[in-house]
Amino acid sequence: MRILNQIIAVCSINLKSLPQRFWLSFSTVVAVAMVVTVLLGFLALAAGFKRTLDGTGSDTIAILLRDGSQQEVNSVVMLDQIRLIGEAPGIVRKPDGNPLISGELYVIVDGVKRSTGLKANLPLRGIGKDGAALRDDLTITQGRMFEPGSNEIVVGEGLVREFAGFDLGSEVRLGTGTWKVVGVFSMKGSVFESELWGDAAVVQSLFRRGSSFQTVRVRLESPEAIDQLRDYVAGEPRLKLEVFSEKGYFAGQSSNTVKLIQNAGWPLAIAMALGALAGALNTMYSSVASRAREIATLRCLGFGGFPSFVATLLESLVLAGIGGVIGSMGIFLFFDGFSTSTLGQGFTQIVFSVSLTPALVKQGIILALLVGLIGGFFPALRAARVPIVTAYSQG
Amino acid sequence: MTALISIQGGAKRFVKGRETITIFDHLDMTIEAGDFIAIMGPSGSGKTTLLNLLGGIDRATAGSITFAGQRLDQMSEGQLSAWRAANVGFIFQFYNLMPALNAARNVELPLLLTSLGGGERKRRVETALQIVGLAERAKHFPREMSGGQQQRVAIARAIVADPKMLLCDEPTGDLDRKTADEILSMLQLLNKEMGKTIIMVTHDPEAARYANRVLHLDKGRFVEQVAA
Numbered sequence: 001m002r003i004l005n006q007i008i009a010v011c012s013i014n015l016k017s018l019p020q021r022f023w024l025s026f027s028t029v030v031a032v033a034m035v036v037t038v039l040l041g042f043l044a045l046a047a048g049f050k051r052t053l054d055g056t057g058s059d060t061i062a063i064l065l066r067d068g069s070q071q072e073v074n075s076v077v078m079l080d081q082i083r084l085i086g087e088a089p090g091i092v093r094k095p096d097g098n099p100l101i102s103g104e105l106y107v108i109v110d111g112v113k114r115s116t117g118l119k120a121n122l123p124l125r126g127i128g129k130d131g132a133a134l135r136d137d138l139t140i141t142q143g144r145m146f147e148p149g150s151n152e153i154v155v156g157e158g159l160v161r162e163f164a165g166f167d168l169g170s171e172v173r174l175g176t177g178t179w180k181v182v183g184v185f186s187m188k189g190s191v192f193e194s195e196l197w198g199d200a201a202v203v204q205s206l207f208r209r210g211s212s213f214q215t216v217r218v219r220l221e222s223p224e225a226i227d228q229l230r231d232y233v234a235g236e237p238r239l240k241l242e243v244f245s246e247k248g249y250f251a252g253q254s255s256n257t258v259k260l261i262q263n264a265g266w267p268l269a270i271a272m273a274l275g276a277l278a279g280a281l282n283t284m285y286s287s288v289a290s291r292a293r294e295i296a297t298l299r300c301l302g303f304g305g306f307p308s309f310v311a312t313l314l315e316s317l318v319l320a321g322i323g324g325v326i327g328s329m330g331i332f333l334f335f336d337g338f339s340t341s342t343l344g345q346g347f348t349q350i351v352f353s354v355s356l357t358p359a360l361v362k363q364g365i366i367l368a369l370l371v372g373l374i375g376g377f378f379p380a381l382r383a384a385r386v387p388i389v390t391a392y393s394q395g
Numbered sequence: 396m397t398a399l400i401s402i403q404g405g406a407k408r409f410v411k412g413r414e415t416i417t418i419f420d421h422l423d424m425t426i427e428a429g430d431f432i433a434i435m436g437p438s439g440s441g442k443t444t445l446l447n448l449l450g451g452i453d454r455a456t457a458g459s460i461t462f463a464g465q466r467l468d469q470m471s472e473g474q475l476s477a478w479r480a481a482n483v484g485f486i487f488q489f490y491n492l493m494p495a496l497n498a499a500r501n502v503e504l505p506l507l508l509t510s511l512g513g514g515e516r517k518r519r520v521e522t523a524l525q526i527v528g529l530a531e532r533a534k535h536f537p538r539e540m541s542g543g544q545q546q547r548v549a550i551a552r553a554i555v556a557d558p559k560m561l562l563c564d565e566p567t568g569d570l571d572r573k574t575a576d577e578i579l580s581m582l583q584l585l586n587k588e589m590g591k592t593i594i595m596v597t598h599d600p601e602a603a604r605y606a607n608r609v610l611h612l613d614k615g616r617f618v619e620q621v622a623a
Contacts, residue, residue, distance in 0.1 A: 016495035297491040302480025388452040
């Protein structure tokens, strides 16, 4: 109880005297806040990107790509292969007995970013007549769906938000033709909202793709039915294709980009944390030096060294903790939900929202406290060892 | 009178590079309970070092220091801290109050080392502040008080845990003559009325007049012992 009283008293003296060391303490808070801001900025970008791609796709939709192509943009699927896929087991059939299947094209077109005015690659997807039925959360929020066989396109909400010239009713020049935007769609923030959709046959024609497609989408009877489809494709020598669940495909697409963002974020944050650590050490050593006579006086009165150790460490943790909270709040207030885009693995822009999750805030606060702990530990040791005769010093 | 604290064969030496500096050697002294001693001497004579040894905040190189039968030189750092808390009140030249705490909280500090509850601590703080005439200043911070008032708060802090001995290092060195006399009168009163043993280091002959005995320390030896 007595040691607790001592610790409370010394901590109280330390914290109450912080205003006397305002600017030095403030600089530590700012340094730690910047570290946390940078770290959380990167992590929130990665989390937002991952959420967008992970939230895309269904496990009852299968995607088929040319074997080894990995990306839609690299794949080629011929019309006769699509007919063969339509005969596979495990695929949902429509009332007329035909399979629910969509041969799709994935063409890169130019767009201009609203924020920078710079050109960027956008995906124009040609979808078959069942293409819309193979998107579970599709909602036309403005206008209508394109008419098959026409030069009409519908555009994702994310794309309209980030890129100029695709508002409802606009006419845009893509490839060799002019297209009219007749609708805007949403898909719960998924990656499809970064796309333009037109009729597959018209895209084939205006982009001189003949009768080839790049991917095939089918609706499965159940998530498990994908194994039947894989077995069928493996046993059919004319189908040199790879089968993915749509959900798994997009999750795989996110991992490399997420790793890239995280791999940039953590080293940068750690490098900055080392700088902040030097600042914290300087602040806390100065704090101990400025309080040396107070600490020695308390030791004279009979206080132990441990309360001074705890109080110095606590001061450092409090400053770093405040920095961590300010850094987290900065990201939350100014960037959480902020819409941006980056190059995805299909060499096209993917629009996503920065997402600050509680787990990320926890990581940021832990890093801040780590800076405070290390930055305070050695000065705290010095505080515990201040020579008692320092009490007799002047000023 | 009985001996409260004594040094037998006390020595203090420092090693600086290859040189050994002797502050004092073979020093003997005995201070009776209820005594009021002034220690005078030129700078570097070892006054403050002696005070540090008597207060258990520094250790002698040789010799023994005994307080009421207890050997300070044989105590651990923790035991010395507990001994200081129970037996010694310190009064410094520059008051050494905590700027972040008000007068009452400053005075309460030594009581945090006891097992007293909050109510009893408050009562004792009020009594100590009344003794030094600053009861109405309990909520004031050091920056809101004059030097003399701050030293009186420091005296209240020194006596609040009812120690047997007060160690004063130039207690009036930072004060004008009139305020210094008030502080010295207060120390004299604490000695006479409350029986506190007081050991005061001072350069000021006027201050020394308030003591019962004056010890002159020069080059590590008591060269003169005068009854005040």
